[in-house]
Amino acid sequence: MPATATRRSPLATAYRTHTCGELRDAHAGERVKLAGWVHAYRHQGKGLVFVDLRDRAGLTQVTFDMEDSPADVLEAGSKLRQEDAVSVEGIVRIKESPNPKLPTGKIEVVVESVEVLAKTAPPPLLPSDDDTLPSEEGRLTNRYLDLRRPAMQRILQVRHEVGAIAREYFHSIGFLEVETPILCKSTPEGALDFLVPSRMNPGQWYALPQSPQLFKQILMVAGCDRYFQITKCFRDEDLRADRQPEFTQIDLEMSFVTREDVMRAMEGFARKLWKNVLDVDVPELRRMTYREAMDTYGIDRPDLRYGLELVDVSDIARRTDFKVFTGALEKPRGVVKAIRVPGGSHVLTRKITDGYTEFVKTFGAGGVPVTKVVEGGKLEGGVAKFLEPLATDLIARMGAAPGDTILFGADTYSVVTKSLGELRQKVARDMKLLDAPSAPKWSFLWVVDFPMFEWDAETSRFFAMHHPFTAPSPEDVGRFMAADPREHDTVESIVSAGYDMVVNGSEIGGGSIRIHQQDVQKKVFHLLGISEEEAQAKFSFLLEALRFGAPPHGGIAFGLDRLVMHLAGVDNIRDVIAFPKTQTGADLMCDCPSPVDKAQLDELYIKSTFAG
């Protein structure tokens, strides 16, 4: 082995001395071996062939030429095609004309020997072609080629780093990584379970965990003190761009803590993540109550990178003869709210605002009344004629200036909140508010003081907004213990000790302080209409555990997939998962789910009732 001027690569193997991303001009003159895939090749005649060799780490140009490469090597080099796997050995040389686009662009490797490790079949997807990305279907079917793309390799790298940072950080502040079962008892969380039949217990079933919630609480009772795990969770619900049936949580729980302790630990984690991955400094997180978030942003996970706040104008609207407004205000919990879009009249054409009416219809609203603010404190266009006598008050309330557009929502509180909350985000995109150079890149906040219970009129009962083990906020414990389930408004006003971390309008983590006292837990079940028997049948093991000196405890779970989406700057959850499912829950590469032999079902005592 010749002496080398530079440090041996940690990725060196029998097939390579370095990766394709690490050679620099300092390596000039060294004998090296590289292994990877042919990313691109350029023939310059019979005597000169350039090949860009790619591995996980990057690209390096390797050169076959008739003066420096043996004839048979040059011949072999000229036959290389995209995605062949090869290993080459040669001398690092400074390029005559450097390529500033590549970190390795100052050098090339002059090939003295080449080994074709594996010729490729015709690839259905070319990792070197980033401009014409194949369909989602093609990418998922040929995932091994899709993942070869440098963009995907980078995301895998980010995801790995998030996991590594999590382990390092939580270890450093005393967390124990503990594994919890994948074969579980079906628990009372809101989503549908994936079920697994038990061969040894005919007719009985395991469920895959929707989260390790109960186990981590039991670990606290068990004296674990601080538990942490990166773990898969399973929910059999319809998918979205940010939802998969199996997803990964960074899950943790802490003993002898208040809300503040958990939130401080988690902020530290977020800060470290953003610093280490993106070199972004995360400031101290502001807090917002659930009520404020819903009132002002129409959503429990507001994106604070732009304004467009919802403003209650019910009192002004009441003084109009506009039936849309007055009619809405006659409804129970009727309200009229407005969004001021600065400079909107230049961008939001009639066509666009007509589209808003269609848009809000999907959320149950009737439409979006619109007006524009013009010079002289006047309104023009849309519903202006109904508002003219009130223009001054409205403009003052909205802080509006000429050129602004005002969008209205008039209906019940929940419809206005939902529809304007969604519309606010759409308007921000249409106005390109996030593309402005002055726009903040990151918006972090905690949303706190969630209601513990929500009344569901259809089933005439309360639902736990978080889960039934969430403790009431310390300030509300008294009111909670005294609450009468028949007094809906009182029950709905009780605030929990829960907290959600929100980044750029996406919930990336949520948790709560849990109930550790039996009488409090019983009261929750009572309010939820869960009988003693039902509670015992569903989670007696947790209730049993809580009898034996349970410490005050609380925790949080971060959605790893969504974290990586933000850190990698992608808008689709499939891109941050190596082997994701389609919207119908299929894995196109494995071709599953798929039928199984009848014998396999017999062994499990299962008979399908599916007629198809």
Place this chain on the structure above:
RNA sequence: GGGGCGGUAGCUCAAUUGGUUAGAGUACCGGACUGUCGAUCCGGUGGUUGCGGGUUCGAGUCCCGUCCGCCUCGCCA
């Protein structure tokens, strides 16, 4: 369960009002080229227009059904 968009060469796309032999780029194959780096130039192979049915003299195009993918409402504490 509902709404929307899409499926044409290995890949990405085009194809006028329903009308000639369904085209282009790229990949691949062959040729030219000694400094390229999105190489260039010349030539070539490559098609069950997702699938099934219908209307029509004639269907990639229109109609019905169906499958698949994506976005979304409901759903997902």
